[in-house]
Amino acid sequence: MSIQVQAITRRFLYNGVTLPDIPGHEAREVRDIYSAQFPELLSADIEAGEVRNGVQEITFKRAVGVKG
DSSP, X not given: OOOOOOOOEEEEEETTEEEOOOTTOOHXXXXXXXXXXXXXXXXXXXXXXXXXXXXXXXXXXXXXXXXX
């Protein structure tokens, strides 16, 4: 039995938009970089999905809370 190495492609999703991956950065760092375009990402949760067909979808979800 041989071991096969397969590269995993990350796909970042936020509010129905697919954001390009930034290689060499963790998901938290990618979120922080995109927060310049989407300021609400600063407090967003990161949800990593399962790897399917070599692609992992990572979703940024806005934190829901009460203001005030």
